Amino acid sequence: MSQYDVAVIGSGPAGASAAYSLAKKGISTVLIEKETLPRYKTCGGGFVFRGRRNMPFDISPVVEREFYQINLYFENEEMMLTTKRDVPVISMVMRDDFDHFIIKKAKELGVDVKEGHKLNGITFGEMPTLHTSQGDIQAKMIIAADGALSPTAKMAGWKETRKLIPALEYEVEVSPEDFERLSQEVRFDVDTIPHGYAWSFPKKNHLSLGVASARKVRIDLKAHYRKYVEKLGIKEVISEKAHGFQIPVAPRTDGFYRNNVFLIGDAAGFADPVTAEGISNAILSGQLVVEAIAEAELNPQKAGELYQSKLEEDLLPEVITGVSVSKWFYSQRMIRNFLMKKYGDYFISAMTDVFIGDRSYPRDLMKSLKRKIKELV
Numbered sequence: 001m002s003q004y005d006v007a008v009i010g011s012g013p014a015g016a017s018a019a020y021s022l023a024k025k026g027i028s029t030v031l032i033e034k035e036t037l038p039r040y041k042t043c044g045g046g047f048v049f050r051g052r053r054n055m056p057f058d059i060s061p062v063v064e065r066e067f068y069q070i071n072l073y074f075e076n077e078e079m080m081l082t083t084k085r086d087v088p089v090i091s092m093v094m095r096d097d098f099d100h101f102i103i104k105k106a107k108e109l110g111v112d113v114k115e116g117h118k119l120n121g122i123t124f125g126e127m128p129t130l131h132t133s134q135g136d137i138q139a140k141m142i143i144a145a146d147g148a149l150s151p152t153a154k155m156a157g158w159k160e161t162r163k164l165i166p167a168l169e170y171e172v173e174v175s176p177e178d179f180e181r182l183s184q185e186v187r188f189d190v191d192t193i194p195h196g197y198a199w200s201f202p203k204k205n206h207l208s209l210g211v212a213s214a215r216k217v218r219i220d221l222k223a224h225y226r227k228y229v230e231k232l233g234i235k236e237v238i239s240e241k242a243h244g245f246q247i248p249v250a251p252r253t254d255g256f257y258r259n260n261v262f263l264i265g266d267a268a269g270f271a272d273p274v275t276a277e278g279i280s281n282a283i284l285s286g287q288l289v290v291e292a293i294a295e296a297e298l299n300p301q302k303a304g305e306l307y308q309s310k311l312e313e314d315l316l317p318e319v320i321t322g323v324s325v326s327k328w329f330y331s332q333r334m335i336r337n338f339l340m341k342k343y344g345d346y347f348i349s350a351m352t353d354v355f356i357g358d359r360s361y362p363r364d365l366m367k368s369l370k371r372k373i374k375e376l377v
Contacts, residue, residue: 004030004112005298007130007139009119009152012041012095013051013279014265015145016102018286020056023109025294030137031111032130034118037103041095042243043279044169044208046186046201049087050357051280054287062101064204065092067186070355072348075191077337081348089355090186092203119146122155124259141300142261143289145282148246150267156259162269163250163323165196165276167212168221172229173238174207182207182232188275192231193224195330200232212247212276214330249273250323256311257304262289270315273322274329274351284315321361 006022008015011033022029033039045064052059066088072081107113117132122142130137144152148164174182183202192198196213209232211224221244229237248269256263264270265282272281288310289303296303329336340347353359 001129001136001138002030002112003127003138004028005139006030006141006143006293007032007137008143008145009130010144010146010265010267011035011037011103011113011115012099012145012147012265012282013102014267014282014286015143016099016106017055017283018143018145018264018290019111020102020106020109021287021290022293023106023111024056025290027293027298029106029111030139031103031106031113032117032119032132032137033113033115034133035115037113037115038096038100041099042169042245043095044199044201044210045093045095045098045203046199046208046277047091047093047098047279048277048355048357049085049089049091050355051283052088052091053357054280054283057105059091059093059098059101062093062097063088063091064094065183065202066090067092069185070348070352071185071187073187073189074337074340075189079337079341079344081340081344083345083348083352085352085356087356089352090201092201092208094203119151119155122152122261124156128260140260140298141293141303143286144261144263144267145265145286146267148248148266150263152261153263153267156261158252158254158258158263161253162248163216164246164248165212165214165216166219166221167210167245167247167276168225169208169210169243169245170225170240171203171243172207172209172234172240173205174234175236175238178232178234178236179205179207182234189228189231190330191333192228193221194219197330198224198228198231214249214326247271247276247278249276249326251316251319255308257307260300262292262304262307264289270319273319273326281315281319285311288314318360325361 121131123129201208251269264285270281271278292306
């Protein structure tokens with residue numbers, strides 16, 4: 001039976017980049033993936049610059065488009081907020097190419113990649129044993145990077161305490177005329193779907209269009225998607241492929257380490273609560289857990305304590321603030337739009353600063369908003 005210091009479950013950006021960083025530190029690592037690689041992954045594929053700047057290597061070979069400007073539209077309002085930066089605020093990637101690019105980098109450093117290995121169970125102990133569809137593997141520690149559903153978290157005993165919101169994404173091929181028109185901008189359309197937004201992300205030769213609700217409710221996403229296609233003025237849809245999924249936009253409340261298992265990325269609930277963008281925080285959480293494991297000198301319990309401390313310092317405050325901001329932004333439509341008309345330029349600039357990593361959500365943001373509202377009433 002093969003033995004490793006760390007087993008990483010899931011080969012998305014969180015898992016693959018964590019495996020890369022572990023190997024770079026000389027820690028023996030196995031990356032376990034249930035699918036055959038490369039595999040398609042449901043995702044809008046908008047990678048914000050704060051995540052890109054944290055990558056340990058250049059990802060230009062798998063970037064399909066770069067946008068230095070983003071546009072924010074509001075339903076039934078003659079208002080569009082926009083801002084520009086001198087760095088690519090959002091880089092467009094296809095997740096199969098992007099993820100596989102990171103995996104290849106990890107393999108070059110000696111990571112043992114086990115594709116087509118579905119994790120069926122874990123026997124816990126001093127040296128946990130992972131039971132996969134192609135045999136058993138032992139590892140001192142396990143990093144669960146297996147997404148929103150995270151079977152690993154369930155096997156390790158976590159209950160569901162995250163907030164998961166529904167989303168629907170389409171890869172859409174349109175006419176050359178429509179593509180030329182719509183490929184010039186990245187756009188978010190607030191309130192196109194109740195308590196949520198729609199997005200249009202241009203890729204190399206098609207559009208990634210999607211809708212997401214910030215509330216965990218039953219909603220006809222397909223109907224709202226169709227309305228969005230009409231709103232964009234798309235005259236001909238040549239082909240489209242739909243992918244429904246859930247996005248965890250609030251972190252777990254019962255910790256991120258137990259039984260030699262660490263949770264990162266969507267398995268932990270670290271997607272940005274306002275935008276639902278998950279890649280950048282997934283990569284950051286992977287970096288934090290690797291730092292904790294290395295600093296703890298492969299002591300699982302100590303690494304778990306260090307990981308929690310690093311999360312509380314570098315990631316959780318922003319995500320928790322984002323939860324409050326999201327609740328306000330998507331539920332207080334009239335007040336929000338009133339404030340956007342007065343302070344919209346500041347808001348979109350601040351949000352873009354978050355996207356590129358020049359700032360985080362301030363911890364007192366909700367207090368500041370309440371003060372602004374009182375001043376205006």
